[in-house]
Amino acid sequence: IVNAPSLEYENCQWVKGEPINYKIWWTLKKNEINFAIEAKTNGWIGIGFSSDGTMTSSSTGSDMIIGYFSNNQPKISDYWATDHLIPIKDQINDITLSASNFQNGYTTFEFTRKLDTSDSHDFKINNNDNEQLHLIWAIQSSIVPKSDTQFARHDYRGSFIIKLNPSTPQVCSQVAPIEPLAEIIGDWENQEGTYKLKWNIDLTKEVIKFTLSAQTHGWLAVGLSESASMIHSDVIVAWINIDDQPHIVDGWLGSARVQPRSDEKLGGKNNVKLESIKKFSINETNWIELQCLRDLVTTDPYDLDIVHRPISVLWAFGDEPGSVEGIYSRHSQRGAVKINFLGEGASPTDLDIHQAHSILRKAHGILMIIGWLLCIGGGVFAARFMRDGLMWLALHIFLQVTGVILSLIGFGIMVYEVGFLPVAGVHEVMGFCIVAISLIQALLGGLAYFQNNPDRLKTPAFPDRIHWWVGRLLLCTAIANIILGLIKYEVELTVGPVIWVLISLAIAIPGIIYILLELKQKKYPFTSRLLSDEPEENAPDATNNMNTSPPDLNNRSYGVLIGIAILACIFLIIAASICIALVPNDEPEQIFQFCGGACEILEWKANNYLVPSNTQGISTACFMFEFESTKAHHIVEFTPLIDKKTMVQNMALFSLSYKISEPGIVFDCSPIPPSGNPMWSWTVGDVRFRPPHRAGFRVGFGSGIRYVVLQINYNNAAQEENVFDSSGISLRLTDQLRRYDAGILNLGIENSNLKISGGTKEVEISGACDQFTLDSIPYPIYAFASGVHTHKYGRIIWTELWKSGKLNSTLTCDPHFSHLVPTMRLISQEINVGDELVTHCIYDTSSSKSSIKGGEQADNEMCRAFIAYYPKLDASSCLSKQKLWPNPRDQRYRPDLAPNQCIVS
Numbered sequence: 001i002v003n004a005p006s007l008e009y010e011n012c013q014w015v016k017g018e019p020i021n022y023k024i025w026w027t028l029k030k031n032e033i034n035f036a037i038e039a040k041t042n043g044w045i046g047i048g049f050s051s052d053g054t055m056t057s058s059s060t061g062s063d064m065i066i067g068y069f070s071n072n073q074p075k076i077s078d079y080w081a082t083d084h085l086i087p088i089k090d091q092i093n094d095i096t097l098s099a100s101n102f103q104n105g106y107t108t109f110e111f112t113r114k115l116d117t118s119d120s121h122d123f124k125i126n127n128n129d130n131e132q133l134h135l136i137w138a139i140q141s142s143i144v145p146k147s148d149t150q151f152a153r154h155d156y157r158g159s160f161i162i163k164l165n166p167s168t169p170q171v172c173s174q175v176a177p178i179e180p181l182a183e184i185i186g187d188w189e190n191q192e193g194t195y196k197l198k199w200n201i202d203l204t205k206e207v208i209k210f211t212l213s214a215q216t217h218g219w220l221a222v223g224l225s226e227s228a229s230m231i232h233s234d235v236i237v238a239w240i241n242i243d244d245q246p247h248i249v250d251g252w253l254g255s256a257r258v259q260p261r262s263d264e265k266l267g268g269k270n271n272v273k274l275e276s277i278k279k280f281s282i283n284e285t286n287w288i289e290l291q292c293l294r295d296l297v298t299t300d301p302y303d304l305d306i307v308h309r310p311i312s313v314l315w316a317f318g319d320e321p322g323s324v325e326g327i328y329s330r331h332s333q334r335g336a337v338k339i340n341f342l343g344e345g346a347s348p349t350d351l352d353i354h355q356a357h358s359i360l361r362k363a364h365g366i367l368m369i370i371g372w373l374l375c376i377g378g379g380v381f382a383a384r385f386m387r388d389g390l391m392w393l394a395l396h397i398f399l400q401v402t403g404v405i406l407s408l409i410g411f412g413i414m415v416y417e418v419g420f421l422p423v424a425g426v427h428e429v430m431g432f433c434i435v436a437i438s439l440i441q442a443l444l445g446g447l448a449y450f451q452n453n454p455d456r457l458k459t460p461a462f463p464d465r466i467h468w469w470v471g472r473l474l475l476c477t478a479i480a481n482i483i484l485g486l487i488k489y490e491v492e493l494t495v496g497p498v499i500w501v502l503i504s505l506a507i508a509i510p511g512i513i514y515i516l517l518e519l520k521q522k523k524y525p526f527t528s529r530l531l532s533d534e535p536e537e538n539a540p541d542a543t544n545n546m547n548t549s550p551p552d553l554n555n556r557s558y559g560v561l562i563g564i565a566i567l568a569c570i571f572l573i574i575a576a577s578i579c580i581a582l583v584p585n586d587e588p589e590q591i592f593q594f595c596g597g598a599c600e601i602l603e604w605k606a607n608n609y610l611v612p613s614n615t616q617g618i619s620t621a622c623f624m625f626e627f628e629s630t631k632a633h634h635i636v637e638f639t640p641l642i643d644k645k646t647m648v649q650n651m652a653l654f655s656l657s658y659k660i661s662e663p664g665i666v667f668d669c670s671p672i673p674p675s676g677n678p679m680w681s682w683t684v685g686d687v688r689f690r691p692p693h694r695a696g697f698r699v700g701f702g703s704g705i706r707y708v709v710l711q712i713n714y715n716n717a718a719q720e721e722n723v724f725d726s727s728g729i730s731l732r733l734t735d736q737l738r739r740y741d742a743g744i745l746n747l748g749i750e751n752s753n754l755k756i757s758g759g760t761k762e763v764e765i766s767g768a769c770d771q772f773t774l775d776s777i778p779y780p781i782y783a784f785a786s787g788v789h790t791h792k793y794g795r796i797i798w799t800e801l802w803k804s805g806k807l808n809s810t811l812t813c814d815p816h817f818s819h820l821v822p823t824m825r826l827i828s829q830e831i832n833v834g835d836e837l838v839t840h841c842i843y844d845t846s847s848s849k850s851s852i853k854g855g856e857q858a859d860n861e862m863c864r865a866f867i868a869y870y871p872k873l874d875a876s877s878c879l880s881k882q883k884l885w886p887n888p889r890d891q892r893y894r895p896d897l898a899p900n901q902c903i904v905s
Helices: 356-384 392-420 424-448 462-488 499-522 525-533 557-583 586-591 771-775 888-893
Strands: 011-015 022-028 034-039 044-050 062-071 073-080 095-103 106-115 132-139 156-163 183-189 195-204 207-214 219-227 233-240 245-255 273-282 285-295 311-318 335-339 348-352 598-603 617-625 632-641 648-656 677-683 696-699 707-715 728-734 743-749 763-768 780-790 794-803 805-815 824-831 834-841 862-871 877-880
Touching: 011 156, 022 156, 034 044, 034 062, 034 132, 034 648, 044 106, 062 095, 062 106, 073 095, 073 106, 183 335, 195 335, 207 219, 233 285, 245 273, 245 285, 285 888, 311 707, 335 794, 348 392, 356 392, 356 462, 356 499, 392 424, 424 462, 462 499, 598 632, 632 677, 648 728, 677 743, 677 780, 743 763, 743 834, 763 877, 780 794, 780 805, 805 824, 805 862, 834 862
Parallel strands: 743 877
Antiparallel strands: 011 022, 022 034, 034 106, 044 062, 044 132, 062 073, 095 106, 132 156, 183 195, 195 207, 207 285, 219 233, 219 311, 233 245, 273 285, 311 335, 335 348, 598 728, 617 707, 632 696, 632 728, 648 677, 648 707, 743 862, 763 834, 780 824, 780 862, 794 805, 794 834
C-alpha cells in the first residue's frame, strides 16, 4: 500500500501489477457505504457500479465516480454513462469526499455514498449478506482532465465482482479481474447476396473490425449515417488498382452523388487501419474482400461514433477499380441497412435508400412544376395575348415574380439536399443556368418597364425584344428540364403513367392553345418580327400601352380572356393532381415528415372489459402494456379509441419503468399508478393529440420507459348489466427519431410535504418549482401541453410562470376542476433559465373532519400540475414544500384575482 487510507476499512481488493496497481477498500454500513480507491496515475481514477460489468450495463446505464487532482486540489464527482462516450455529470452529486491524497505518483480518494440515493442515475445498492456487486474501474495515467466534463480516454480498465458483506473480512490480495463481455460479432448481407458485411467489436480495446465483401473486382464501400442519406456520412472506400496496389480512404460525404473527400484533406485524421484486401472468385464470379479496423469513438469531426444505438449503414460497390488519385466509377449497386453494432441480438433492418431523399425531391419537383408551368407559363401567355388595357401588365408581373420565387425555393431545396452542382449532369447544369438566367430576365423586364418612352415609334431590340425572346426560350428550356428531372429521379419519385399523362397534358394543352392564338392573330413570321424595326400591328408595344380604358370585349380579347380562365382552371387541377400523386399514399401529411418515414401503429384496448354495474358513480379500470421493441421510437400521435361512448368518462396514460401487472389484465390503480408519470389524458370532446413536429416522446431503448398503464374511468350511472367495453388508445410511433425528445415535468408540492386542514370550505396551497432545477437547465425549454391533478377535495388549480420576479403568464388553469375528468390542454410557452413555475391548489375539505395528508392513495391528496415540453431535461419533476395562503412572504406568488378564480393569460 503506497498511500494508506485515513480510515480503516473492513474489506479490500487489489488489481495488482504494474503499471495499474488499482486498489479498492470498502465498509458496508446500515444506510451507506464507505469507499477508498487508489491507483498509480497522474491523471484521473474512476470506479463504477454496473449490472453486468460493462460500461453500458445492458443498455440501462452505469453509475460512476471519477476523481483527479487539478492544481493540487482534489476533484471528485458523480457521473452516468449509457454509451462508450464521455460520462455525463449528474445534476446532483451524491458523493461525499472524506479524504484524498496525491503522493509518489499515486492518487487516493476516500468517499461515502448512500446505498439508495433516490437518484435515477445512481445505482441502488442492497444491504444484505449475499449481495454481490459488479464494479468497473478505469484510469488515465497521465492526462489531467481539462474540466469535470472533459476527460481523456482511459489507459486501462476492467471489472470484478465483490461481496459487499463477506462472512470473513477480505484482505488486499491480488485478484484476476473479471473482464466484461470481450466481443460482439454480427453479420448481414443484401437480398441478392452480392454484398456481405461482418463486424467484430473488441469491447476491451473499443475497436471494431469490418469485413466487407462484394461481387466485383472494382471498389467497395461502407458508410455510417444518421439517416439513410449520403449527405453528411462517414465512409470507407477501398479497391485494388490495375497495378495490384491496395487503396483505402477514410472519407466524408458532404453532399450526395459526389466522390468522398478524405478526412485528412478536410482537416481530420485517417482513423481506419487496413488489415487486408484481396480479390477472389466464387463459381466464376468476381469478388473482393476488405478487412479494416477503426475505434468505436474517434473524436474526429468527420467520423461518426459507433455507440449503443441503431445507425444507418450505407453500402455500395462499383465495377471499375479506383485510380491512384482516388477517383472511381459510379456504383453499380447500393443500399442501406439499420444496425445497432453494440446491441447484442438486435437484428439489422433493411432501409429504403430512396426514402431519405424522396420528400425533398418531391417538394422540389412540385415547386418547379407549379412555378414554371403555371406561374411563368401563365405570365408569358398574359404578355402575349392580353395586351388590351393595363390588366395584362399587373398579371404578368405577379405571375413572373411568383414563379421565380418558387423556382428559387425549389433550387435551394436541392442545394440543401445534394450540394451545389455536385456533378456535371445535364439536369443539374440546366437547372442552375435556368435559375440564373431567370434572375437576369427579371432585371431585363424591369429595365424595359422603366425605360419605356410613350412617344417611341418602334420597339428596341434591347431590352424589350431580348426580354420577350429570352422569356419564351427560357420557358421551353425549363419544360424540357422538368421532363429530364422526372426521368432522372424516376425511382425516387415513383413516377408512374398517371403522372406522365398529367405532365403531358399540362404541357400540350397550353402549347396547342398558344399556337392557335398565334395563328389567329395573323402576325408576321417569327423571324421577321424578331429582326424587324417596324412596330407591331394590332398589338401595341407592351411598355407603350398605357391605355386605361377597358378592353373591347367584343373582339378577340373576349375569347382570349375566356381561354385564359379555362386554362388557369386546367393548370390548377393538374397541379393539384400532381401534388396528390407525388406524396405518399397513406397520409399526405407525411410529405412534411410527420413520421420521417413509415409510421408504426400500436393499439392497446380493454378487450371486452365487463363494466361494473353495482356502482352508482365512477369506477376505474387499469391495464398495463409493454413496449416490446428494443429499438428507440418516438410517439408522435395519441388517438382515443372509444367503444362505449355513453360510459367512458375519461382515460389517461402513464409511463412506468417497471412491471406492476401482467399485460392486458385489469387491476386497480386508483387514483394513479404508483410512481406513474402522466403521458396523455382524454375526456369527452377531446380529439387526437400530437406533439410539435420537432419533438416526440421517446420510448423503448434509452428512454427508461418500457411499460405503460392505461387508466379508464367509467360512469355507469344507470347500473346497466353485461356491458362489455373495448375502449383504448392508438399510438403512432416512428423509429426515425425527431430532433428533440419531449418530456413531462411534474410541478406542485411533494406529497410528503402536503398537509391540509379539514372542515374548511376553502384552503389554498401554493408551491414554487425548486430554484436549482430551473437555474441549472442548460437551455430554454418549450412547453406545448399542460394538465393538473388533485384528488376528490381539489376544486381549482393553476400554474403561473414568473420571469424576473414578475408574473408573466398562466400555463395551466382549471377553475372548475374535477378529479373525475382530467384534461390536457395545448399551450405554447418558452421557459428560460431562472424562471419560476408556481402551482396553486384550492381545496374544499368541509366534508372531512380530520386533516388530509399528501399521498397517492384515494383518501390522500395531491397538488400537481404537469407540462409537456421539449427538449427533454434529465429532471422529471420540480416539486417544493407547500406554502399556505395567505402568507405575506408569498405575495409575489399570488395573482391579482379573486381567491376562487384563475385566468388564462
